[in-house]
Amino acid sequence: MAHPLSTPRSLLQTEGTVAATPAPPPALQVGGLTVAYGEKPVVFSVDMSVAQGTMTAIVGPNGAGKSTLLKAVLGLVKPLSGEVRLFGLPLSRARDRVAYVPQRASVDWDFPARVIDVVLMGLHRELGLLRRVRPAHLDRARACLARVGMEDFATRQIGQLSGGQQQRVFLARALAQSADLYLLDEPFAGVDAATEKAIIAVLKDLRAEGRTIVAVHHDLSTIRAYFEHMFLINMRAIAAGPVAEVFTAANLQRAYGGRLGEAQVAGMQAGDATP
């Protein structure tokens, strides 16, 4: 589903120009979300709003609750309190519009499946329990593989791929879902430079088609280049908004505490940080 506004835009622009039609509901809205593992809260009273057609990085130190926030949004962990709305709807009615790319390390890649089998999992809603896999399904799965540059690997066993290739297969599976909102958990973790380039190109394409991207991201040096919005979290929401406004030394210091040196922050802000 292509969004009518396919060019990059900011929230401010839409407010003035589309007064006639009601503004589309946010792709993702989180209110007062608290998640705890055992006694210890991991995400505490977080509010978050992501406008449709934007690209947002969820950023914070290790153990800040980034992945947990994503999982709570997807119903994979049960929050203690709080509300999640996707396109103005509860999760149960918006599942078809959401695709999730889990951390690569969360599955056993020794599973007996070929690359194409994994991508076909993204078509589960159409295939259902017993419908036959038709050439049209295979063509679509192959097209998704081609988009991430993996069309030559369709019949490989997934365990024979490099980490970056596995990550691309996961992205291809999400593409097969043709969702409107893509939630990615550390899509660039431990991947090679070529893969990182390929993935960000696909994400930017998706955004250009009007789809919404939210990714847990840990590499501060690439935020400016990759994302337009960021959501800074360390158990509590620290700051949210356009990268240009949120990516400040003060905010990073609040999120990372002493773990980030002043010099580092200054370097990354200048945009010339080396990986």
Add this chain to the structure above:
Amino acid sequence: MGAEFVALSLTPLLIGVLAAVTCALPGNFLLLRRQALIGDAISHVVLPGIVVAFLLTGRVAALPMMLGAAGAALVSVVLIEAVRRTARIEAGAAMGVIFTTLFAAGVLLLEQSDTSGVHLDVEHALYGNLESLIWLDATGWASLLDPVALSGLPPELPRMAVALLIVALSIAVMWRPLAIATFDEGFAATLGLPVRAIGLALVMLAALAAVAAFDAVGSIIVIAMFICPPAAARMMTDRLLAQAAWSVGFAILSAVLGYVLAGYGPLWLGFANSVSAAGMIATVSGLILGVTMMIGPCRRRAGGATVH
């Protein structure tokens, strides 16, 4: 070998094959979910279930025993989950704790109760009585078409056939969600698949297979068939469907070869008596696994030899 074979060997052979396949099918998924030991757990806790059923009804009848076994299997599955969640003991250890405890309790119960007059003992629980499941009414191959003779078939045969039918059909219908949930449970949940229910359904199928097979062939075969054929099959292929097919083939091969070797192997070697068919079937399945580990085309864990 017509008449004698049909009367003495055909039914135990068939029951062995059916039991092996019934256990191997869910075993494929249990293995991939690192739950293979649950077959072990279930087949052990079946013993106290059967003893309790015997104590309650006072007789050795198939139905109450099956119910007792199924009840015990259910209790053990719940207990394993409970131990795992409340005490933060990892799944394998939780299974080990539960099944040894319940099995030991079953042994105590058995000792204390008056079961001397009936065929109920620990050995039976382990090895079953495959060789005794003969078809005395049979006079030859023609008996397969004789309704009178057919009514004398050991009841374990149709029971095992029904169990296989239920297990095979359920797995066929659940195949896709089961595969997706086994590979990537989080992703499966975001698709709206009921991952908890899927996992529970798989364990229930395993329990059904274990209880039905236990009655006929004992827990040794059950434990071996849950693990060995699927594990050997994994060495032969990198596709799930093919793995399931290979596992069925290996299960059949184990049952047939094991039965034949148990009956005739010792004679060929110059010994007088045959050995336990259940033990031999389980041994053969282990040997098949050993062979595939050495020569199977997909035996290496992916990543071991390839570029990363």
